[in-house]
Amino acid sequence: MKIIALDIGGTAVKSGLVDNGVLKEHRETPTPAAEGGQAVVALAKKLIAAYLPEGADGIGISTAGVVDSKSGSILFAEDCIRGYTGIQVKALLEDAFSLPTAVENDLNAAAVGEAAFGAGKGCKSLLCVGFGTSVGGAAVLDGRLYTGSHFGAGEFGHMVTHAGGLPCGCGQRGCFERYASASALVRQAQRLDPSLDSGRAIFRRLREPRVKAVVDSWLREIVYGLASLIHLWDPDCLALCGGVMQQSYPVEQLKALVPKSVMPAYRSVSIQAAQLGNQAGLLGAAELARRLAAGQLR
Ligand SMILES: [Zn+2]
Structure with missing residues (x-):
């Protein structure tokens, strides 16, 4: 199963394509933190779109902030990304790409990555x-x-x-x-x-x-x-x-x-x-998206 994974931090957005738990490619793009949460979502869409031609079964997002992982929204983000609190990340990305999308806090995603692969x-x-x-x-x-x-x-x-x-x-x-x-x-x-x-x-x-x-x-x-x-x-x-x-x-x-x-x-x-070092968040987010796409994530 191929998953497009993003790890959104205050300074950089890491992105990659994860195929059966293996990160195939890994890029890093500066986070437009000062431009606010909507600009960060716009960048996420651009990065995701670039991977679509390779075929994807889901999207996994690891992100800074407290995340409501059921609705996939940002409950609270400190000032690292202006206006990020309240952004409905999952809904925005599912509307744009019609792919099952899992959104999780970065530390939580990293723990899932370490548990599954590290x-x-x-x-x-x-x-x-x-x-x-x-x-x-x-x-x-x-x-x-x-x-x-x-x-x-x-x-x-x-x-x-x-x-x-x-x-x-x-x-x-x-x-x-x-x-x-x-x-x-x-x-x-x-x-x-x-x-x-x-x-x-x-x-x-x-x-x-x-x-x-x-x-x-x-x-x-x-x-x-x-x-x-x-x-x-x-x-x-x-x-x-x-x-x-x-x-x-x-x-x-x-x-x-x-x-x-x-x-x-x-x-x-x-x-x-x-x-897993700084790949833990990407791999964990991809694993959560894989489980979501496979109907294993409640
Ligand atoms: Zn304390």
């Missing part, structure tokens, strides 16, 4: 936990994406791991992401040396004991959160996403430390880095 291949249930400026995630349970009652499931970063701790943008204090995000690691490292301004810079100097101490303390924070998530969801796979988890040290440490921090019944959980 770190969670062969697993029953997968949690994806992403570490960047914040901590986000998604849950694929018994093979199906769990989006919650309001399409908001997976805000793992807002678990409170430090009661009364650091203030968070969500209004709470002591949220997991204030301690465990890549930004939290950089913030701590810069107290030692302002030039430690990225994960890459930090891991390059891991041999320095004081740098390693900061990294190990950050990893302990991650262990608290992951142990809680494993006890809550009992997944058989857990994928660590985000650029900082492309480093082997944090992944190897978490593989060793997390099982020691959960009860015996949960210790067989497979922990690994996400495998």
Whole structure:
């Protein structure tokens, strides 16, 4: 089955044709974010139309923003794309192309991609936990994406791991992401040396004991959160996403430390880095569209 897949982000729209789970082509086009949501949909139509001559059975859209995946509309998008909130992406594209169209939030789509083709291949249930400026995630349970009652499931970063701790943008204090995000690691490292301004810079100097101490303390924070998530969801796979988890040290440490921090019944959980990189959203969106076209997506 051939699916046209798009991954709409605040800075770029990735597009490609996915044939039986394999991305055949991959382009990147700047997002006309300042021109607003309608301009983004117009670009999406143009990109999709270019693939139509190759034959397509469906369209899969991974996008920034909170997505009502039943209606395929954008419930809420921050300022990254002006006027994107409320856009009926699925309806607009189905009207234009008469092809079954699946629309999903980008992190959720990436989790579906990892579950089907990447770190969670062969697993029953997968949690994806992403570490960047914040901590986000998604849950694929018994093979199906769990989006919650309001399409908001997976805000793992807002678990409170430090009661009364650091203030968070969500209004709470002591949220997991204030301690465990890549930004939290950089913030701590810069107290030692302002030039430690990225994960890459930090891991390059891991041999320095004081740098390693900061990294190990950050990893302990991650262990608290992951142990809680494993006890809550009992997944058989857990994928660590985000650029900082492309480093082997944090992944190897978490593989060793997390099982020691959960009860015996949960210790067989497979922990690994996400495998699909920036193709995860495209492949996941295509997989959702494939299921929709095959009548397997309720
Ligand atoms: Zn929070």
